[in-house]
Amino acid sequence: LGTTLIFTGIYNIITGLIYGVPMPVQPMKSIAAAALADPEFGVAEIMAAGILTGGILFFLGATGLMQLVYKFIPLPVVRGIQLAQGLSFALTAVKYVRYDQNMAKSKSLDGRGWLGFDGLIPAIVCACFVIIVNGAGEEEHREEPPAEGSKREKVRRIVTKLPSAFIIFLIGAASLFIRTPEVVNGVRFGPSPM
Structure with a gap:
């Protein structure tokens, strides 16, 4: 966790210096939402999703195709995905608050x-x-x-x-x-x- 937070902080500072503001990477939030909501989503799947997402974003950013993607994806679609992620996080949070959790096995236990x-x-x-x-x-x-x-x-x-x-x-x-x-x-x- 320490290494992850340190490098995430460094990357946010670098992107903030380059672009003026830190860039939120929405696909990573989608991966987190899926990982939290689905107990079958394991470490291997999370790693593969992160690597593929990073590769695709790097390719789109390096080639300038990201602007083309912005033109073809309407804002309501983006807002809908954000709403779905928010609701998924909220429902997972309610589950985590309502029931004791065995985080190692991704299972809910007895009611709190x-x-x-x-x-x-x-x-x-x-x-x-x-x-x-x-x-x-x-x-x-x-x-x-x-x-x-x-x-x-x-x-x-x-x-x-x-x-x-x-x-x-x-x-x-x-x-x-x-x-x-x-x-x-x-x-x-x-x-x-x-």
């Missing part, structure tokens, strides 16, 4: 309880926290915006700048160390070998 560190109530609270902090992702159009220096506006600015997913990750990591202190012995920092 309502209370406790990994219960449904903390999951719902965390989801509500993310929704409240991030909202719809766009500024609301208000008839009368609050005054620039008002207390309400200051609180709103602070709340919207909170890294909600990172905060929940830290809470989850803390609960892991509280519930299973011996896991500290297995923690290794730094990139893993390739």
Whole structure:
């Protein structure tokens, strides 16, 4: 994981410097959605899909044929694929929250309880926290915006700048160390070998 994240970060920085903004690679999201939704989708299939996708994108980008592809694929098709991916991720997330998971075997186990560190109530609270902090992702159009220096506006600015997913990750990591202190012995920092 460390190696993957380090090189992904480096590639995002490079593409950001070359193109002005990091380029999202939508086919990789499709591969991830298929891998999460289908337990039969194994490591070999994921590797093959990644290699083939990378090769096709490299070919299209190097030859300039990507512009031709943009002209022939209508925007509603792209939006439909994005919607399908989002729904697939959402349904998988609900399954992961509702049932305990054996990630090694890609199987759902018994239903998760309502209370406790990994219960449904903390999951719902965390989801509500993310929704409240991030909202719809766009500024609301208000008839009368609050005054620039008002207390309400200051609180709103602070709340919207909170890294909600990172905060929940830290809470989850803390609960892991509280519930299973011996896991500290297995923690290794730094990139893993390739």
